[in-house]
Amino acid sequence: MATEPIQVRPAEDSDRRPLALLFAAVAEERDGIAAEPPIDVEKRAANWQLDGMFVALVAGEVVGDLWVEQTSFGYGEIGMMVAAEWRGRGVGTALVAAAIDWARMHGLHKLTLSVFPHNDAAIALYRKFGFVEEGRRSKQIRRASGELWDLMEMGLLL
Ligand SMILES: CC(C)(COP(=O)(O)OP(=O)(O)OC[C@H]1O[C@@H](n2cnc3c(N)ncnc32)[C@H](O)[C@@H]1OP(=O)(O)O)[C@@H](O)C(=O)NCCC(=O)NCCS
Numbered sequence: 144m145a146t147e148p149i150q151v152r153p154a155e156d157s158d159r160r161p162l163a164l165l166f167a168a169v170a171e172e173r174d175g176i177a178a179e180p181p182i183d184v185e186k187r188a189a190n191w192q193l194d195g196m197f198v199a200l201v202a203g204e205v206v207g208d209l210w211v212e213q214t215s216f217g218y219g220e221i222g223m224m225v226a227a228e229w230r231g232r233g234v235g236t237a238l239v240a241a242a243i244d245w246a247r248m249h250g251l252h253k254l255t256l257s258v259f260p261h262n263d264a265a266i267a268l269y270r271k272f273g274f275v276e277e278g279r280r281s282k283q284i285r286r287a288s289g290e291l292w293d294l295m296e297m298g299l300l301l
Contacts, residue, residue, distance in 0.1 A: 147201050149234055151241040154196035154208065161205035162198065163187035169224045175262050176224060179287045197241050199225070199234045209238040211246060211254070218253040218298075219246050235268045243272065247301050254301065257294040259284075266295070274299045 154162065167182040169175060192210070199207035209223035221242055225234045246254055258265050260279070274297040282291035 149206075149232075149237045150200045151197055151237050152200070154191070154193045154198045156193070158193075158196075158198050158205055158208075159188040159191050160184070162191055162196075162208055165205060165208065165224060165226055168226065172227070173286070175259065175265060176222075177284050195219070195245070197238055197245070199238050201229065201234075207234045207238055209242050211242050211251075213249065213251065217251060218255055219249075219251045221254055221256045230264065235265075236271070239268060239272050243299070243301065252301055253298055255296065255298045257283075257296055260293050260295045266297075269297050269299075272299060 163182070163184045166178065166187055167180070167184050170178040170180055170182050173179050192212075195211040195213055197209050198205050199209075205226075206229040207223070207225035209221060211219040211221050213219045219242075223235065223238055223242075225238075243254065254274070255277075256269065256274070257280070258269065260266075277296045277298045280294040280296065283294040284292045286292060
């Protein structure tokens with residue numbers, strides 16, 4: 144766990160640029176999320192849908208985020224990331240806990256997500272909260288390298 148407290152709160156306008164920079168940095172890793180460089184940071188910052196977006200902060204610095212895309216069918220689809228230097232310290236756990244609370248408060252019956260099957264850290268985090276594997280999409284994501292990666296679909300009934 145982080146030694147400094149982790150704060151999770153709904154995203155605000157002033158978070159747009161830090162969120163876009165974090166997204167670009169994680170995309171550079173070419174590992175956990177589907178997006179790959181180049182990321183247009185200014186465009187990303189302008190286009191974030193802040194409703195349903197949470198940020199995790201340590202000492203006032205954005206170190207992670209999670210968004211819930213609420214559908215009109217009662218479920219929400221989530222995506223998230225934590226800055227590389229802050230991983231393994233409970234930031235992801237704090238974000239998922241906040242998302243589950245928010246989803247329940249908004250009357251959602253289910254949260255779903257897609258994750259690359261090699262993403263052990265993310266899968267461990269989701270399983271910890273009770274998400275279960277619901278299926279796989281074969282060769283769903285074409286990478287810049289030309290590789291085709293599967294997606295694992297996971298869900299949590301609330
Ligand atoms: C996935 C991610 C969000 C997890 O965030 P995090 O802040 O590191 O998560 P936490 O520190 O809360 O750890 C959550 C659990 O995962 C486990 N975990 C962490 N890293 C792990 C690893 N490499 N292998 C297996 N389990 C791991 C921890 O043991 C922890 O469980 P515990 O609290 O019972 O010990 C983060 O690794 C990340 O941003 N990765 C890149 C982007 C990404 O993959 N996003 C998700 C796309 S679906």
